[in-house]
Amino acid sequence: MKITVIGLGYVGAVAAGGLAYAGHEVIGVDIDCHRVQALSSGSVPIYEPGLEPRVAAGISNGNLRFVHVDEFSEHIGDIALIATGTPPRESGAADLSQVKVALDWIKSRSHDNLVVLMKSTVPPGTGCRILGEDLRGTDIRYASNPEFLREGRAVQDWNSPDRIVIGAEPGDHKTVEAVKKMHTGISAPFVVTDITSAEMTKYASNAFLATRISFINEIAALCDRVGASIDAVSEGLALDPRTGSRIYAGVGYGGSCFPKDVRALDYLALTSGVNFELLRSVINVNNKQRLLPLYALRSRFGGAISGLKVGVLGLAFKPETDDVRDAPSLDLIRALVDEGVEVQAFDPRATRTAARELPPSAQILDDPVEASAGTHALVLLTEWEQIVNSDWTEIARCMRPPRFVFDGRNCLSPQTMEMIGFEYHSVGRNNRPLPFV
Numbered sequence: 001m002k003i004t005v006i007g008l009g010y011v012g013a014v015a016a017g018g019l020a021y022a023g024h025e026v027i028g029v030d031i032d033c034h035r036v037q038a039l040s041s042g043s044v045p046i047y048e049p050g051l052e053p054r055v056a057a058g059i060s061n062g063n064l065r066f067v068h069v070d071e072f073s074e075h076i077g078d079i080a081l082i083a084t085g086t087p088p089r090e091s092g093a094a095d096l097s098q099v100k101v102a103l104d105w106i107k108s109r110s111h112d113n114l115v116v117l118m119k120s121t122v123p124p125g126t127g128c129r130i131l132g133e134d135l136r137g138t139d140i141r142y143a144s145n146p147e148f149l150r151e152g153r154a155v156q157d158w159n160s161p162d163r164i165v166i167g168a169e170p171g172d173h174k175t176v177e178a179v180k181k182m183h184t185g186i187s188a189p190f191v192v193t194d195i196t197s198a199e200m201t202k203y204a205s206n207a208f209l210a211t212r213i214s215f216i217n218e219i220a221a222l223c224d225r226v227g228a229s230i231d232a233v234s235e236g237l238a239l240d241p242r243t244g245s246r247i248y249a250g251v252g253y254g255g256s257c258f259p260k261d262v263r264a265l266d267y268l269a270l271t272s273g274v275n276f277e278l279l280r281s282v283i284n285v286n287n288k289q290r291l292l293p294l295y296a297l298r299s300r301f302g303g304a305i306s307g308l309k310v311g312v313l314g315l316a317f318k319p320e321t322d323d324v325r326d327a328p329s330l331d332l333i334r335a336l337v338d339e340g341v342e343v344q345a346f347d348p349r350a351t352r353t354a355a356r357e358l359p360p361s362a363q364i365l366d367d368p369v370e371a372s373a374g375t376h377a378l379v380l381l382t383e384w385e386q387i388v389n390s391d392w393t394e395i396a397r398c399m400r401p402p403r404f405v406f407d408g409r410n411c412l413s414p415q416t417m418e419m420i421g422f423e424y425h426s427v428g429r430n431n432r433p434l435p436f437v
């Protein structure tokens with residue numbers, strides 16, 4: 001098939017690489033000329049393991065090309081796949097302006113038999129509105145095909161997704177078959193449904209996972225109060241298939257999807273007359289969770305943290321990505337800097353992306369030991385292998401007392417850290433029982 005991928009970010013670049021790898025003829029277009037230039041030369045401007053060789057292979061076997069939107073002058077192909085961003089508006093609603101511009105661009109190049117495939121996450125009801133308004137009077141067919149890949153594992157997830165959801169108009173078998181054909185070679189269960197249900201499946205997935213994360217974080221807070229260990233509790237929970245796979249307590253969810261999609265669903269609920277109280281609690285718990293290290297520092301250092309030197313290990317919202325969009329590190333570092341803390345940070349991959357977002361006074365250093373030098377406290381926010389397997393003895397040596405460590409991802413051993421000489425705290429496994437009143 002010939003496929004044009006519109007938008008070459010974390011999703012679009014992976015989709016373009018994956019589709020070319022499957023043997024399709026793929027053209028990736030973007031409005032960002034630097035991105036197009038980089039990709040055309042085989043260099044991927046984001047960090048996503050395994051993507052660069054895949055893109056390079058696609059270019060060299062002729063299956064994959066990249067063109068700036070304004071320079072595109074050919075047949076758009078069988079499928080126009082939209083993977084532009086849908087960032088949050090102030091209200092929490094999804095901003096669909098990039099999608100609208102992409103749709104206009106497609107319409108101006110449309111031809112018979114074209115399918116517009118929506119990979120971008122758009123609120124339930126959007127596809128039907130697009131069909132009734134934007135695509136009205138055209139021959140263009142439309143399907144929703146939400147993307148579930150996880151950054152850091154996106155290439156693997158593209159190859160072996162848990163499921164492929166296709167939303168199409170009732171009876172539009174031709175479009176469903178075209179989308180199935182696009183996935184030739186990928187073995188996963190198909191869920192074929194109407195457009196709005198497909199859109200809702202994406203939001204429900206993210207909102208449910210966010211709910212589980214906030215739930216385990218609330219249980220962790222209670223564990224700290226009563227002297228239970230969240231490690232044992234989550235292990236025990238995970239053995240019951242009804243409650244889902246293991247989930248870890250920590251400083252909350254972040255990234256470019258969860259926070260914005262949960263807020264967009266909340267906004268949709270509000271504007272649809274549904275009071276989704278549970279979702280609002282999920283958001284509130286997560287907002288508080290992201291600042292746990294700040295509360296811990298205030299409590300350890302007697303309220304006044306101004307003048308402290310604090311190392312922050314991990315800036316990306318999770319390991320194996322350079323994405324810092326809505327990462328807990330940004331909220332925390334901004335709050336620390338506001339309170340007069342001197343911040344030294346480290347991340348193996350997110351230096352460039354984080355530097356654009358952080359206050360200029362926050363220093364970003366080249367390795368965990370450097371970021372720890374002279375600090376009173378460390379906060380671990382991303383469980384990168386390079387951070388977990390740091391030389392902790394050397395880190396302890398170059399820190400100042402009390403060598404306070406807040407492990408926001410519960411990824412270090414409390415016993416080992418205490419043995420080395422740290423004052424170690426984590427989330428829900430401190431096992432300090434309160435006396436019963």
Ligand SMILES: NC(=O)c1ccc[n+]([C@@H]2O[C@H](COP(=O)([O-])OP(=O)(O)OC[C@H]3O[C@@H](n4cnc5c(N)ncnc54)[C@H](O)[C@@H]3O)[C@@H](O)[C@H]2O)c1
Binds near residue numbers: 083099147
């Ligand atoms: N990042 C993820 O892990 C992930 C996972 C699943 C779904 N999604 C959803 O996929 C969509 C894309 O996410 P992303 O993280 O790849 O976004 P992104 O911001 O990384 O990439 C969007 C790209 O679209 C380009 N663009 C914007 N307007 C354009 C236009 N009119 N024509 C051509 N290109 C245009 C931008 O320049 C950018 O390169 C979003 O709706 C997101 O919610 C993302």
